[in-house]
Amino acid sequence: MRTKTIVAGLMLTAGLGLAAPASAQGVQIGPGGVRVDPGYRDRGRRDDVDLSRGDAVRIARRQGLVDVDNVDRRGPRILVRGSDRRGDDITVVVDSRSGDVIDVRR
Structure with a gap:
C-alpha cells in the first residue's frame, strides 16, 4: 500500500513539473541604457490605436x-x-489615445 502511495506521489510531482510554464528573461542594452526584458510581449494596446x-x-x-x-x-x-x-449624473472625459482621464463632471 505504501509503495502505491509513493509511486502516485512521484507521478503527480513529475506531472506538475512538466506542466510548469517556461520562463526566460533577457537583458537589452540600447541608447536608453540597460533594461531587463521580461521574456514576453505585451498584448496591450498599441500607441497608434x-x-x-x-x-x-x-x-x-x-x-x-x-x-x-x-x-x-x-x-x-x-x-x-x-x-x-x-x-447622481456623472460624465467622464477620456483621452482616446492614451486612456488618461481628462475630466470628471458631476
Missing part, C-alpha cells in the same frame, strides 16, 4: 461611474455619461 468603447467604459467605472447611459466620441476624446452609485 484608439481606445474602444469598452475600454473607455472600464476607465470611467474606475472614476465612480456605475450605470452607463451613453458613450460618445468627440474628436480625440470619449465622453462616457451615466450615474454614480447614489444616482
Whole structure:
C-alpha cells in the first residue's frame, strides 16, 4: 500500500513539473541604457490605436461611474455619461489615445 502511495506521489510531482510554464528573461542594452526584458510581449494596446468603447467604459467605472447611459466620441476624446452609485449624473472625459482621464463632471 505504501509503495502505491509513493509511486502516485512521484507521478503527480513529475506531472506538475512538466506542466510548469517556461520562463526566460533577457537583458537589452540600447541608447536608453540597460533594461531587463521580461521574456514576453505585451498584448496591450498599441500607441497608434484608439481606445474602444469598452475600454473607455472600464476607465470611467474606475472614476465612480456605475450605470452607463451613453458613450460618445468627440474628436480625440470619449465622453462616457451615466450615474454614480447614489444616482447622481456623472460624465467622464477620456483621452482616446492614451486612456488618461481628462475630466470628471458631476
